[in-house]
Amino acid sequence: MKSILRLTALPVLALALGACSSGPQPQEQAADYPEPVFTAKRLLPPEKDNLDDLTAVYDPWEGMNKRIYNFNYHFDQAVFLPVVRGYETVVPQVGRTGISNFFNNFDDLLTALNSALQLKPRKFLQSTGRVLVNSTVGLFGLVDVATAMEIPRPAEDFGQTLGYWGVGQGPYLVIPFLGPSNLRDGLGKLPDVYVQSTVKSEVLSEPVDLTTTLIYPIDTRANTSFRYYENGSAFEYQMVRWLYSTKRKLDVEQ
Amino acid sequence: MVGLCGLLFASLTFAAVTTVANYDYPIKDRFAATVVGTPEEYQAKLPKDIPFKGRSLVVFPERVTPDVFFYGHELLYSVALQDHEAPLIFLIAGTGASHNGSKNTNMARAFYQAGFHVVSVSSPTYNNFVIAASKTGVVGHAQRDAEDIYRVFEMIWDDLKDEIKATSFNVTGYSLGGFNAAFVSKLDEERKSFNFKRVLLINPPVSLYNSISLLDRMTQDIPGGVNNFDKFVDKLMRAYTSTYEETADAGGEDFLYKTYKALKLKDEELAALIGTSFRVSSASLVFTSDVMADYGYIKPKGLELDRYSNLQVYNEVSLRLGFTDYYHEFFYPFYKAEYPSMTRDEFIASMSLTSIEEYLKNSKKITMMGNVDDVILEPGEIDFFPRVFGDRATIYPYGGHCGNMNYRDNVAHMVAAFTKGEIQ
Numbered sequence: 001m002k003s004i005l006r007l008t009a010l011p012v013l014a015l016a017l018g019a020c021s022s023g024p025q026p027q028e029q030a031a032d033y034p035e036p037v038f039t040a041k042r043l044l045p046p047e048k049d050n051l052d053d054l055t056a057v058y059d060p061w062e063g064m065n066k067r068i069y070n071f072n073y074h075f076d077q078a079v080f081l082p083v084v085r086g087y088e089t090v091v092p093q094v095g096r097t098g099i100s101n102f103f104n105n106f107d108d109l110l111t112a113l114n115s116a117l118q119l120k121p122r123k124f125l126q127s128t129g130r131v132l133v134n135s136t137v138g139l140f141g142l143v144d145v146a147t148a149m150e151i152p153r154p155a156e157d158f159g160q161t162l163g164y165w166g167v168g169q170g171p172y173l174v175i176p177f178l179g180p181s182n183l184r185d186g187l188g189k190l191p192d193v194y195v196q197s198t199v200k201s202e203v204l205s206e207p208v209d210l211t212t213t214l215i216y217p218i219d220t221r222a223n224t225s226f227r228y229y230e231n232g233s234a235f236e237y238q239m240v241r242w243l244y245s246t247k248r249k250l251d252v253e254q
Numbered sequence: 255m256v257g258l259c260g261l262l263f264a265s266l267t268f269a270a271v272t273t274v275a276n277y278d279y280p281i282k283d284r285f286a287a288t289v290v291g292t293p294e295e296y297q298a299k300l301p302k303d304i305p306f307k308g309r310s311l312v313v314f315p316e317r318v319t320p321d322v323f324f325y326g327h328e329l330l331y332s333v334a335l336q337d338h339e340a341p342l343i344f345l346i347a348g349t350g351a352s353h354n355g356s357k358n359t360n361m362a363r364a365f366y367q368a369g370f371h372v373v374s375v376s377s378p379t380y381n382n383f384v385i386a387a388s389k390t391g392v393v394g395h396a397q398r399d400a401e402d403i404y405r406v407f408e409m410i411w412d413d414l415k416d417e418i419k420a421t422s423f424n425v426t427g428y429s430l431g432g433f434n435a436a437f438v439s440k441l442d443e444e445r446k447s448f449n450f451k452r453v454l455l456i457n458p459p460v461s462l463y464n465s466i467s468l469l470d471r472m473t474q475d476i477p478g479g480v481n482n483f484d485k486f487v488d489k490l491m492r493a494y495t496s497t498y499e500e501t502a503d504a505g506g507e508d509f510l511y512k513t514y515k516a517l518k519l520k521d522e523e524l525a526a527l528i529g530t531s532f533r534v535s536s537a538s539l540v541f542t543s544d545v546m547a548d549y550g551y552i553k554p555k556g557l558e559l560d561r562y563s564n565l566q567v568y569n570e571v572s573l574r575l576g577f578t579d580y581y582h583e584f585f586y587p588f589y590k591a592e593y594p595s596m597t598r599d600e601f602i603a604s605m606s607l608t609s610i611e612e613y614l615k616n617s618k619k620i621t622m623m624g625n626v627d628d629v630i631l632e633p634g635e636i637d638f639f640p641r642v643f644g645d646r647a648t649i650y651p652y653g654g655h656c657g658n659m660n661y662r663d664n665v666a667h668m669v670a671a672f673t674k675g676e677i678q
Contacts, residue, residue: 034555036550036551037550037551037552038552038579039552039571062564063562066561066562067562070561070562073325230330230382232351232376232380232381232382232535233381233534233538234323234381234545238565238566238569
């Protein structure tokens, strides 16, 4: 989620509006309302019977998704962001960077595993190298020595692994607390989380394991610049949905 | 293509205006400069951790905000306040941009470092501003927008005046925000709430209608026409994601510079990019205005949308409408009632700096900085500034539209526009 939400900051993406076809039918206006100046019908070229949908994403659960999206917004305002602000007040920057590095190290481990599952030797070696260097020289992952050594940091998760082996994204899905996803990536989180938590409980003492589990979502939110309803678009739900799906499509292709 | 030919023609006529000499901004291509901005090594060194904090206020307590925009009832803005008496500067963002967007944030850093109280507001065309602070909901009107901004300035100052002491009031803005600043300054001459000491216009348009027409035409510059749009987008997205993997700061200007270099985009492609980016902003604006004014432009009049309504069809329709469509079929008819005797052409002419030329000519407190290769100016429009402002206009030889705003010389210029000749 971190990476996809960062995407919304990029004006270049504003351009990418032309991927899909098979769009919405021109809307039938209810009889009680006067026809607006511009309708989909008026914009139709003569040879077509529906508008190409520039930003279409398969979203049969939109009603539910929008309610979860709305819940996430309120949770973000009432709980998540205040906690993050407290965290940033209490923990100094150098500490927060160390904590982020620590979690990134576990993510690199997942990338190594998923690169292996996708038969991608370069990414496998890069992420394995990162984990080895950072876990040792980098003091259990607190210092990101690997980046200083210019080892690239690829990102692969189980959702991408499923995509690599031909599983489509499925319906768009907004997950409570986590945000945009789809059925494939949502299910893909389960093995990722399972592997990560198993490894963590093996290598960490119980109090450390418990503490880090609590800090993880705060660290993630602190590193996500996205703020609900502050990107200036009246169509935020669609925009986030489209950006997420496009980003994941390209992630799988790489 | 028509738009592009016009722009190429414009590049042949640059010679008429005197520009700043010894200027080392690195990107000489006007479109690339507009898209990329300033690579990091050329940027001014500014403090990253200023106390730039978000705040909010309710502008119209009696307004019932439509449920589809339930999140927009309060106007959001940002401040960075000194802990001692200091001059205060208001920043106005450009089209579709917010109080905490990258350009306003950078200006806030520069002015805070120079010892100013900084108050940053979104463009009147920004979704949150339209919902919370536009009196009519129909924005893009030179005088009405200035009144909305002025009201917001007054309310913000009312909130701040017990907290800080201001030795003077100043205002600046870039792009449409620069245009707004000129009209806000003029309004201040009547209202006198602030008696602005100095005003700086950064890359303002001369005529709103000319600039939006240029931007609208840029969407037609998609290489190979609309049928090849998919390929163009794929090329952009692939280069984008491959650069993205290597860089931590995906929103930054260094990142854009790398992507730009990797892509080797042609001018028409860059123009298409600028035009489409503008289109995304204008689509949102047109829909927001339509809902707020319940005009019945793309949403049926009287239909109430709520936070769960499916907006896809409105998104699709508004993405296909140019800003000029909005201008002729919504904006002009909407305001026609106010000026029954004004023709369409007169109305267009009134939405320009030309309409307040005398005021600009005689107001020594107003200075401006622009770029000779600005992509939102029609051929010859740049001449307006030296002619009207005289030596209060500074024209740079490069930078496109706002591309050089973070360049060190330009940042120094912005600050000097408010501090030169002052005792610090």
